[in-house]
Amino acid sequence: MTGQTLTLAKALGAGLYRAMTDDDRVVVMGEDVGRLGGVYRVTDGLQAEFGERRVLDTPLAESGIIGTAVGLAYRGYRPVCEIQFDGFVFVAFDQILSQLAKMHARTGGKVRLPITIRIPVGGGIGAAEHHSESPEALFAHTAGLRVVSVANPQDAYTVLRQAVACDDPVIFFEPKRRYHLKGEVDLDPVDPLPLDRARVVREGTDVTLVTWGGLVGTALDAAVAASDDGVSVEVIDLRSLSPIDHDTVAASVRKTGRVVVTHEAPRQAGLGAEIAATVTDRCFEYLEAAPVRVTGHGMPYPPAKLEGHYLPDLDRILDGVDRVLGRVEPFVPTAPAAPRSGAADARPVEAVAR
Amino acid sequence: MPSEPAVRTGPTAATPPKAYDGHRAATPRDARADRKNVVRDVRKEAPPRQEPEAPATPTLRLLDEQGARRPEPGLDRWLADLDPTAADEAARTAARATLVRLYEDMVVARRVDAEATALQRQGELALWPPLLGQEAAQVGSARALRDDDFVFSSYREHAVARVRGAALVDLVRVWRGVAVSGWDPYAINMASPQVIIGAQALHATGWAMGVQLDVDAGRVDAGAGLPVGVAYFGDGAMSQGDVNEAFVFSSTYRSPVVFFCQNNQWAISEPVALQSRVPLAERARGFGMPGVRVDGNDVLAVLAVTRAAVDRARRDGGPTLVEAVTYRMGPHTTADDPKRYRDAAEVEEWTGRDPIARYEAYLRSVGVLDDAEAARVRGVADDAAAELRAGCVALADPPPLSLFDHVYAEPHHALERERAEYAHYLASFGDDDGPGDDGAGGPGAPGDRAASGTGATTGVAR
Numbered sequence: 006m007t008g009q010t011l012t013l014a015k016a017l018g019a020g021l022y023r024a025m026t027d028d029d030r031v032v033v034m035g036e037d038v039g040r041l042g043g044v045y046r047v048t049d050g051l052q053a054e055f056g057e058r059r060v061l062d063t064p065l066a067e068s069g070i071i072g073t074a075v076g077l078a079y080r081g082y083r084p085v086c087e088i089q090f091d092g093f094v095f096v097a098f099d100q101i102l103s104q105l106a107k108m109h110a111r112t113g114g115k116v117r118l119p120i121t122i123r124i125p126v127g128g129g130i131g132a133a134e135h136h137s138e139s140p141e142a143l144f145a146h147t148a149g150l151r152v153v154s155v156a157n158p159q160d161a162y163t164v165l166r167q168a169v170a171c172d173d174p175v176i177f178f179e180p181k182r183r184y185h186l187k188g189e190v191d192l193d194p195v196d197p198l199p200l201d202r203a204r205v206v207r208e209g210t211d212v213t214l215v216t217w218g219g220l221v222g223t224a225l226d227a228a229v230a231a232s233d234d235g236v237s238v239e240v241i242d243l244r245s246l247s248p249i250d251h252d253t254v255a256a257s258v259r260k261t262g263r264v265v266v267t268h269e270a271p272r273q274a275g276l277g278a279e280i281a282a283t284v285t286d287r288c289f290e291y292l293e294a295a296p297v298r299v300t301g302h303g304m305p306y307p308p309a310k311l312e313g314h315y316l317p318d319l320d321r322i323l324d325g326v327d328r329v330l331g332r333v334e335p336f337v338p339t340a341p342a343a344p345r346s347g348a349a350d351a352r353p354v355e356a357v358a359r
Numbered sequence: 360m361p362s363e364p365a366v367r368t369g370p371t372a373a374t375p376p377k378a379y380d381g382h383r384a385a386t387p388r389d390a391r392a393d394r395k396n397v398v399r400d401v402r403k404e405a406p407p408r409q410e411p412e413a414p415a416t417p418t419l420r421l422l423d424e425q426g427a428r429r430p431e432p433g434l435d436r437w438l439a440d441l442d443p444t445a446a447d448e449a450a451r452t453a454a455r456a457t458l459v460r461l462y463e464d465m466v467v468a469r470r471v472d473a474e475a476t477a478l479q480r481q482g483e484l485a486l487w488p489p490l491l492g493q494e495a496a497q498v499g500s501a502r503a504l505r506d507d508d509f510v511f512s513s514y515r516e517h518a519v520a521r522v523r524g525a526a527l528v529d530l531v532r533v534w535r536g537v538a539v540s541g542w543d544p545y546a547i548n549m550a551s552p553q554v555i556i557g558a559q560a561l562h563a564t565g566w567a568m569g570v571q572l573d574v575d576a577g578r579v580d581a582g583a584g585l586p587v588g589v590a591y592f593g594d595g596a597m598s599q600g601d602v603n604e605a606f607v608f609s610s611t612y613r614s615p616v617v618f619f620c621q622n623n624q625w626a627i628s629e630p631v632a633l634q635s636r637v638p639l640a641e642r643a644r645g646f647g648m649p650g651v652r653v654d655g656n657d658v659l660a661v662l663a664v665t666r667a668a669v670d671r672a673r674r675d676g677g678p679t680l681v682e683a684v685t686y687r688m689g690p691h692t693t694a695d696d697p698k699r700y701r702d703a704a705e706v707e708e709w710t711g712r713d714p715i716a717r718y719e720a721y722l723r724s725v726g727v728l729d730d731a732e733a734a735r736v737r738g739v740a741d742d743a744a745a746e747l748r749a750g751c752v753a754l755a756d757p758p759p760l761s762l763f764d765h766v767y768a769e770p771h772h773a774l775e776r777e778r779a780e781y782a783h784y785l786a787s788f789g790d791d792d793g794p795g796d797d798g799a800g801g802p803g804a805p806g807d808r809a810a811s812g813t814g815a816t817t818g819v820a821r
Binding site for chain 1: 511538539543551555558560565568569572575600604605764765766771
């Protein structure tokens with residue numbers, strides 16, 4: 006094994022260096038990726054090594070970046086595009102959803118577009134607006150794309166190389182708050198986990214906790230805290246968000262009978278809903294409690310001083326674990342006061358409904 | 360009606376819009392006012408127009424509307440091989456063959472287009488976007504290309520596709536609803552036609568950036584002239600961000616691209632004046648590339664201008680924007696009714712500029728075409744129409760499970776499971792035809808496919 010201690014950001018750079026060395030049709034393109042080395046320095050040193058055309062500083066036009074990458078791939082190249090921040094990717098939505106995702110299907114398999122789109126993702130870094138988004142569900146909902154999210158330096162290195170080698174387009178999410186996380190990286194991993202599989206990162210028997218990207222560390226911390234409380238939590242790093250490795254999740258839930266899903270994105274139509282529905286479908290007879298979701302709220306990402314109340318943290322995840330174990334009273338919403346009625350009629354709605 | 364005076368005075372106000380051919384209306388409101396003026400026959404009394412600040416971009420032309428060949432030194436040198444009176448007999452024979460081929464390309468395109476429209480009217484196609492009126496723009500430009508160039512077109516470039524080598528039946532697969540693209544892009548070096556307006560301009564640019572990388576890597580010999588990416592789009596696309604971004608990228612990187620804009624005056628119901636206050640070709644200057652305006656109904660001028668633009672790109676001179684001024688004689692698609700938004704006088708005016716009639720008059724005047732040759736070409740066109748019809752009606756519905764075939768290039772466990780699930784559902788009908796089937800059976804009958812159990816072995820265990 007050739008191992009090195011690298012930050013997640015450096016591991017990504019090492020993965021790109023290796024991919025570009027192995028295949029001269031791999032090109033890196035994006036805003037500030039060349040001379041500057043990227044705003045997070047992920048591509049640092051690549052332009053000096055591979056030249057200005059293979060590590061391309063692009064005009065400030067995200068649709069242009071993805072659209073020209075489609076053309077490059079038409080000619081046999083494997084572009085790795087960097088979208089500088091999560092909130093900037095929407096400018097390129099048509100090129101990703103209507104062009105990139107559909108091209109293989111619409112050409113009857115004649116045109117392959119092996120394009121990797123790297124996107125720094127998520128909050129927790131006190132950033133300005135449009136710099137803390139979690140748009141994974143929008144891409145996971147789009148057929149033709151693969152979506153992955155890495156959480157540690159080894160996966161950053163390995164999964165990025167797998168994504169570049171994959172003949173399908175891959176949306177590659179990099180959790181900003183973990184760019185500086187250090188870890189041992191095997192530069193020649195033998196038989197690595199496939200691109201589309203989840204990993205059990207901590208085994209447990211009482212509750213299955215599913216997450217990915219920036220919250221994997223928080224989830225592991227929560228599992229440690231829960232074990233102090235006598236609760237054994239199994240933590241799954243989903244890694245692949247499309248396709249979702251439901252087999253690994255279901256196998257865990259059949260063992261534990263309980264599942265909590267946590268993600269930064271808002272709850273409605275988030276991946277937590279997909280996972281909860283599929284677990285219910287495949288593990289119904291094993292479930293001891295309804296699946297629980299711990300997520301961001303249904304709102305635009307808040308200002309930095311309030312993001313602590315938006316993002317799931319250790320306490321909220323532990324609260325979710327308590328809920329799925331039936332240890333806390335479930336929340337029962339109260340009926341809103343009727344407009345202009347003036348009556349403080351705050352009966353529990355569920356009591357009314359039943 | 361309070362708005363009436365404003366509408367009536369729109370184009371005749373104290374500050375009339377800067378006008379040029381094909382741009383007499385600056386806004387839709389002006390366009391409506393123009394139409395009212397036409398109805399009242401007051402166009403001839405239009406007030407004096409404000410002098411433009413700079414000379415209008417010339418519209419290059421080699422054949423006048425009667426088909427007389429006029430010298431144009433800037434263009435003539437690009438057509439040296441098309442002299443029907445060349446002294447050298449071999450050169451003269453070759454020139455005449457090429458001139459006739461351009462004619463044949465246009466006549467066949469028009470005939471095939473009419474046949475496809477008829478097929479739609481007869482219920483064999485769901486929709487068809489006719490190219491009627493744009494034959495010269497498409498044939499002249501497509502015949503300027505090399506095989507190793509690559510075309511990224513919109514959905515109306517049927518004549519371009521035929522020139523590139525598409526089988527006629529491949530033109531209608533999409534419109535019959537049996538596929539979402541008609542041909543293998545790498546077989547004819549032409550991408551699947553684009554429906555999202557202007558998106559393909561970026562693809563052509565990226566492809567051309569790939570050519571530059573190929574030169575760096577020694578995969579392309581620049582000495583032989585660079586292969587060129589060619590984007591076809593319309594006047595409406597000039598307002599799209601993607602087209603403007605393609606101009607920025609290609610100009611900045613000096614990529615070998617030709618942007619071929621067919622200004623057919625209308626984007627469904629919206630006049631070109633809604634897209635631009637200046638001639639479209641003038642936009643190019645702001646991006647740092649040449650912009651050329653050519654009479655799009657003059658096949659020789661289009662051929663010459665495109666050859667020049669392609670040559671510039673081949674010699675590493677970067678992109679060019681070509682604006683071919685033409686007219687969409689028919690509807691946007693067979694679902695459209697242009698009578699709702701444009702007046703008959705305008706259509707009549709453009710009928711007099713018909714690209715084929717003009718070129719035919721020229722060919723007859725130089726003795727390249729006679730009645731017998733014209734009849735032969737008509738026969739070729741009729742044969743093509745018959746081939747299209749036979750191919751079209753023979754296109755069977757694809758089998759249901761082919762739905763799942765090409766969503767991904769590599770194995771995908773979630774989709775394989777869905778496929779198995781749907782195959783299982785279809786199989787539940789046993790030997791009967793599937794739900795909603797009219798009982799006709801044939802290759803589309805679900806029972807046939809489900810029995811083969813494609814994908815049924817993967818990942819179905821719970």
